[in-house]
Amino acid sequence: MNFSRTLTFWYSEHKRDMPWRNTKNPYNIWLSEIILQQTQITQGQPYYDAFVNKYPTVFDLANAQESEVLKLWQGLGYYSRARNLHASAKHVANELNGIFPNTYKDLLNLKGVGDYTASAIASICFNEPTAVVDGNVYRVLSRYFGIDTPINSTKGIKEFKTLATSLIDHQNPSDYNQAIMEFGAIQCKPRNPNCNACPLNESCVALQKNIIDQLPVKLKKTKISTKYFNFIVMLSTDKKTIFQKRTHKGIWQNLYQFPLMESEKKLKIADFKKHPFIVSYFEDTPFEFSLYNNIDIVHKLSHQHLHTKFWIVEIDQLPQKGIPIADLKRYPTSILISNFIDEFFDA
DNA sequence: AAATCGGGGTC
DNA sequence: GACCCAGATTT
Structure with missing residues (x-):
């Protein structure tokens, strides 16, 4: 079995149940993706539930006051996400009749939606074969293929996006994208990945070279x-x-x-x-x-x-x-x- | 290309 | 303390 098929099969066996996995509604998927940017599932999920409960549709969110949205976002951090979320909700509700853009290219025009989020929504909701590249994907790909290009360098960002695009399953881009992320989150973890029980352990370059703990490579951050x-x-x-x-x-x-x-x-x-x-x-x-x-x-x-x-x-x-x-x-x-x-x- | 933007969790 | 998290935007 190839890389992609192995991942999607693994996903069908191991995927966790999450509220946003029971829908393909672009509003819900968009909301979940914004909330989960740089945020762990356990921290983001209560906020997702609260937002869906208080704002069931994009019109409900658009009609809210910004301070009300920020209040519900309180504690989650990166507050520009909440401001952009509200601005985009107003745009979709008022300019697009409540209909979300249905392509990667058009989704990119929404405030707060970048390459990752546009790819996620386009693939999950509209079956467009656009590959997501998040922290999980960087880790899985860098290890499996043994790539040491820094993931936060311009070269690395391009290289991994190209590689991910070449690997995506065109039959089911939604499941493939979610599979590789889920795989990175609970199998190919940052520390102590469970390589013994890994379905890809026979062909993983980093495992063969014993450099799992050296990948991915990341340029060091600016000082505090x-x-x-x-x-x-x-x-x-x-x-x-x-x-x-x-x-x-x-x-x-x-x-x-x-x-x-x-x-x-x-x-x-x-x-x-x-x-x-x-x-x-x-x-x-x-x-x-x-x-x-x-x-x-x-x-x-x-x-x-x-x-x-x-x-x-x-x-x-x-x-x-x-x-x-x-x-x-x-x-x-x-x-x-x-x-x-x-x-x-x-x- | 580098800096900015949060807060929580892990080891 | 260092690193990570379903990144986007500005400088």
């Missing part, structure tokens, strides 16, 4: 930077606080947060009241303050570490319009802020 975040949690006598939207580009765009001052170094408690940001914010209004956490909370993102302090400011009247503290949890926010709210206000 450190930033210092100081959030100002205001508490007025009428139980309000200031919670504002991050409108600028960057992390957490369009999510909400307490007023933030970034500092180059750790801000000390003696310096807090004299900080220019604080001086301009409160002018001559008297207030008392305290530091919630003496030890920085280090929030780790993939490319930066945020050393965070929460400053509690008790004040008679807010320096600007605020929101009731009781309403804080209605707003979409980061895990960093969400955790603080849970600890500080619910304890």
Whole structure:
């Protein structure tokens, strides 16, 4: 049996049951693929269920407010996915009469849909033989064929896409694509793959050369930077606080947060009241303050570490319009802020 | 070509 | 700590 047939047979025997495997509806498949980008099944599945439940059709999603979509997305990360999801839903609902594009080429025009996702939807929903290349596929192909081209290099991206395209089963592109991904996820795993029980172990180049643990090759990522975040949690006598939207580009765009001052170094408690940001914010209004956490909370993102302090400011009247503290949890926010709210206000 | 964009899980 | 995850987009 050849490579592709072996994989699809293996898939028929081993595939896990998942909610998006019981449908070919492009809306559902699209939703699942966006949610699962750079996200493990176990983390994404509850979000998929929640979205299908709250927004059963693309029209329901299109009619929602963006902040509502972001709230449901809260905790999943890579929030541009949620913003693009909502924008594309509006486009499909309003410009395309609710009908999803049905080719790889046209699917690519949707915001948030790149090569992988367009290939996945086109193959799963419309039987187009477009090969998916995700992290699983890179691993399976690099090992089986013994390819050491870095998977995140321009050359590697082209090379693996071409190879995957040459391997796809034209009789059943949907099952083949899902088979190779499922195979990578539970058989040809990143660490300790089960080569003894592998249906491809007799022809796997990496196994023969004993270089399974050296593949795939990946260029090393850029180094992590450190930033210092100081959030100002205001508490007025009428139980309000200031919670504002991050409108600028960057992390957490369009999510909400307490007023933030970034500092180059750790801000000390003696310096807090004299900080220019604080001086301009409160002018001559008297207030008392305290530091919630003496030890920085280090929030780790993939490319930066945020050393965070929460400053509690008790004040008679807010320096600007605020929101009731009781309403804080209605707003979409980061895990960093969400955790603080849970600890500080619910304890 | 490299950087940006999250959060959770594993070893 | 390093690496990974059904990647896309911007710089």
